[in-house]
Amino acid sequence: MKLVISPSLLVFSLILVFSISCQGGATAAEPYLLKGKVTDVEGKPVEDAVIFIYQSTNTKKQPDFASPKSDREGRFRIALPPGKYWAVARVRKDEEVGPVPSRGRHSGEPAEIEMRGEGDVEKDFVVADIREIARMGAKTRREAVVMVAGRILDGDGKPVRMAYALAKKGGDLSEVPDYLSGWTDETGYYALYLPRGKYHLGAAASFPSDEGNLSFTEVIIDGDKKDIDIIMNTPFHNSQ
Structure with missing residues (x-):
C-alpha cells in the first residue's frame, strides 16, 4: 500500500515542530x-x-x-x-x-x-605573588622568610614543566600544604618563601595533588637562601 500524506497534514506538522522549537528557545536559561x-x-x-x-x-x-x-x-x-x-x-x-x-x-x-x-x-x-603571600604571613608572626629555589626534575634529571613545589610543616603528609609555588615553565624553576624551620618539601604535577604520587624531602631552612632541586616521584628521604 502506498502511503499518501495530504498537504494540509504536512503543513500542520511543520507548524507544530516550529512552535515546539520556539517554546524551547523561550524557556532557555538566562545568563x-x-x-x-x-x-x-x-x-x-x-x-x-x-x-x-x-x-x-x-x-x-x-x-x-x-x-x-x-x-x-x-x-x-x-x-x-x-x-x-x-x-x-x-x-x-x-x-x-x-x-x-x-x-x-x-x-x-x-x-x-x-x-x-x-x-x-x-x-x-x-591577588598577590608567592613572595607577598609569604611575607604577609611571616610579618604577622614576626618572622623572616628565606627563599628556597631550584628546579623540579623527573627521574632522568630533566626539568618538569607544569609542576609546582609544596612545603608542609607538620608530620602528617596527607594534610593540605602550608606553602605552594607557582607553576613551573620549561626550565622547571620554582621558588618558595618560607619562614625558618623544618619542612617536608615536595612537588606535584596536578592540582589538587595526587597523594599517591607525591614524594617529600625533609629539609631545614636556617639560612638566607637555600638551593634545592626536587626529584619527582622519589621515596621520602632527609636532606640537610
Whole structure:
C-alpha cells in the first residue's frame, strides 16, 4: 500500500515542530552576571586582572570562560550560564591562558561560585605573588622568610614543566600544604618563601595533588637562601 500524506497534514506538522522549537528557545536559561573587584594585598585596586573561570577544579587547562580585564577601579563583570564554577583572578604580562608562572600574581586556590537563584553574583578577589603571600604571613608572626629555589626534575634529571613545589610543616603528609609555588615553565624553576624551620618539601604535577604520587624531602631552612632541586616521584628521604 502506498502511503499518501495530504498537504494540509504536512503543513500542520511543520507548524507544530516550529512552535515546539520556539517554546524551547523561550524557556532557555538566562545568563547570570558575575561581578566584583580585584585588589592587591594592601587593598588597592588592580587594573588588567582577568578572571579565569572553569567548570571543574582543573585549572591547568584552558579556561571555559574569561572576563574582560578589570578597569582602573579593579572592577570586572562577566555573564555566565547557570551552574557551578571555579574562578581564579590572574595578572600576567605574557600570554593570558594557562597556569600562572611563579612571577605572576594570582588569587590562590580556585574560588567556588554558584550561579543560581535570583540576581547577580558578587565575588571579590585579592591577588598577590608567592613572595607577598609569604611575607604577609611571616610579618604577622614576626618572622623572616628565606627563599628556597631550584628546579623540579623527573627521574632522568630533566626539568618538569607544569609542576609546582609544596612545603608542609607538620608530620602528617596527607594534610593540605602550608606553602605552594607557582607553576613551573620549561626550565622547571620554582621558588618558595618560607619562614625558618623544618619542612617536608615536595612537588606535584596536578592540582589538587595526587597523594599517591607525591614524594617529600625533609629539609631545614636556617639560612638566607637555600638551593634545592626536587626529584619527582622519589621515596621520602632527609636532606640537610
